[in-house]
Structures are given as C-alpha cells and as structure tokens.
Amino acid sequence: MATPLDKARQNPNSMKAKILTSARRLFGTYGFHGTTTRMIAKEVGIDISTLYYHWGEKGDLYEAVVLDINEGMRSKLAELEKKIKGRPLSERLRIAIDEMVEYLFERPEISNLTIFRYFTKNRHESTFDTKVPEFISDIAYSMGLTESRKKCPAEAKMQVLAIINAIHNYVSGESFFLPMLEVDREEYIRQAKETIKFFAIPSFTKSVQ
C-alpha cells in the first residue's frame, strides 16, 4: 500500500515532494511550533490551501517529514554497514564517521530534526508512532559492541548514541559554533570529523579489537 510519503518520493518534481522538501528544511530550522503552514506554502510558492490539499493537517506533514528523514538515515546506514564489513575496527570507525559527517552536513535538516525530536516536546501530543530509531542496535552490532542485535546492552547503546549525537551536534550547531571557532566552513567540517574520531577511536580500540 502506497502511503502519501511513498507517492511524494516517487516523483521529486511533484507538488507533494516539493512541499515535503520545504517542510523538512523549515521544520528543521524553526521546529514544529516555530514553523507555520504559511511559511512552508510561501517557500514553495503556493497557496496555503494547496498544502492542506496534499498533506492534510500540519501534524500529518510533520509526521511525514520525520518518517522521511528516518528512512534516509536507515538506508544510508545500511549502505555504510556493507562498505565497512570485514575491516578492522579502527578503519570501520574512520570510514563510518567520515562518511556520516559528510552525509549529514549535506542534509542538515536531518540533524536539526533529529535533535528537535530528541530534545523537545510538542504541545500537541504526537500520537503517531515515535519509531524510536532501532538502528542504534544495528550500529552497535556492526561495531562489534554486542553479539545480538536484539539484546543489545544499554552500555553499548549509550556509546553509539554518544557518537551519533556528537555528529548531529556539530552539524546542527554550525551556525552557533562556527563563529566562535573563527574557521571557515570547510575547516569546521574537517575538525568535526577529526574530533569525533579523536574520541571514538582510542576509546573503542582500547578494549575491543
């Protein structure tokens, strides 16, 4: 069964898809309450009622955006997992961190929205399935932190969360952190990669090999 989201993804030039793209960016920048349907409609260049025609109420559009970025993350991680399979841990970390940082700096709305979802509440109870990212366990598994994807210890999950969140932090915090570091964007991204590897590699390669 094709959901509205599937339909939007099929044709990136469809109005549904255009709206979704703007909504991703704006919800990511200003949050749920900080973004109005009028702002989204204006960015797309359509009337507000056209937006409602395609996506229904604001909360439904937001939900679609969340599902969309979750799917993006899921598939990127699956791709990464294949690529690093069989290599030694420190190399796996290096590749995974470099690629993930690149990927997210090109799509900052993903980090913005993820952080929004983690750290803030919406006043209107988000009834829809929160879909807690189960890929946290997958990453832990592919890093050799757990024997089984299902029974992943809390400790391992916490460690994976730390790394992922650190990436999101640098991506999402660019406009805040970059000025205080007095470097250019390229250097900032490089430093983000290096810093995360600086923390991840010695820690993980000490115990696990």
Next chain:
Amino acid sequence: MATPLDKARQNPNSMKAKILTSARRLFGTYGFHGTTTRMIAKEVGIDISTLYYHWGEKGDLYEAVVLDINEGMRSKLAELEKKIKGRPLSERLRIAIDEMVEYLFERPEISNLTIFRYFTKNRHESTFDTKVPEFISDIAYSMGLTESRKKCPAEAKMQVLAIINAIHNYVSGESFFLPMLEVDREEYIRQAKETIKFFAIPSFTKSVQ
C-alpha cells in the same frame, strides 16, 4: 546597576523569581515558540498581565532566562575549576564529568535551553547579545589543552564542546533515550557518566598528561 534579573535572584520568593523559574522550565521543555506567556502565567498561578508587568514582553523574559542559566553554568564551572586544580588530568576529568552530570540532571532546563539555543532559530530575530559561552576556552585551559585562555585553538574548543554537548544530550534526551534503554533513571544517570568518561579519558590521557 541592578538589572531586573539581579532583582529576581535576590529573593527567590518574589513574584519575579517565581515567574523566572517557571519560564526556565517551560522554555526548556517546549522552546521559545512552543511556550506561551499564558502557559507560564498559569503554572505560576497568576494572570498573564502580571507576568507582563514584571518582565515586559516575551522576548525579554526569554532573554532573562538565558542570562540566568548562563550565569548558573559560569559559577558552577568556576567552582569546579577550583576543586580540580593541581590534580592529574584523568582525575580532573573524572571529577568534572561526574559533578557536571549531577548538576545538570538536577537542572535539566539548563541543558534543554542550551541545546535550544545552539540548534534552533527564533523567528523573531534575537537582537540581544548572544553571549557565546566564552567559558569554553576556560575549560580548555583548565584541562591543559591550551597555553592561553585568549588564544585557544579551534581544535581544543571542538573537543571541549564535544564533552559538554554530550552531557547536555544525555540530560536533555532523557525522556527519549531512557525508554529505549530499558533502565531506570538512576542507572541511566550512572551510565551517562560512565559513557562520557569512557570517551573522554582514554582520548585525552593518550597525548596530554
């Protein structure tokens, strides 16, 4: 010259202070746009106009909240710096991380609001002095990552940011992460401390001593 904020801090039972406390919590939970002046007034148990009488417009109250939590962080860090002075690096890290995590889990609004400020824009341009936390450099200095507080290299600042943000993430993300870890709150806090030390200690003690 005593600012309105100073006045509020002088007497924690004053109406000004009560409003500030509720505002801290609510802005931290729902963000600037997600929090209405009516919500704050209701939590305090006063009429909305009383709130405006004391703090003026919403943006001014928000600004006061930000300054307030910044001051809290600043003084806590100063206290910590004294306490760890002279000890070996790994011990300094252990103490600082443990205490900072405790401090913030008792005042989650600080982490919530800090993250909000880092990672989201307010639609109404925040004209007021952003006060980029200059204590990042202070921490770097007290960890021996830089010779001078003034000329702290970007690399060191990035590393300090990573640690601070990691703490904020665990504090602020409790309601999201705790359910997916299937542990109780106490264990969650313990794990947060351990995980951050897991990353910080090997990385820093490898090069610096």
Next chain:
DNA sequence: AGCTGTTTCCATCATATGATGGATTTTTAT
C-alpha cells in the same frame, strides 16, 4: 483611618495561525 505607591486582575484588542468550503483553473482521458 487615610494616603501613596505597588501589585494584581479583568476586559479587551490586533494579529497570527490552523483549517476549510467552494469557485476556478488545469490536467487527463475519451
């Protein structure tokens, strides 16, 4: 008690915002 300055609340306003009905235009299929 009576006066004065402070604090609080009630009523109200203007605007922003989410949402919709219905007319109009555009597209698609025959």
Next chain:
DNA sequence: ATAAAAATCCATCATATGATGGAAACAGCT
C-alpha cells in the same frame, strides 16, 4: 472537443496568542 477528475486559489472562520489600559486589591507609612 468535451466531460470528468485533479489541482490550485480566494475568501473566510475560529481560535490562539502577544500585548495593553484601567479598575481593583494590597502594602507600607503617617
């Protein structure tokens, strides 16, 4: 070319929200 379906826009509503003026209640002082 025409009819049906799909997409878009205009006008409008109800409510939420930030903000304020002015009356009432309160506190401190003589």
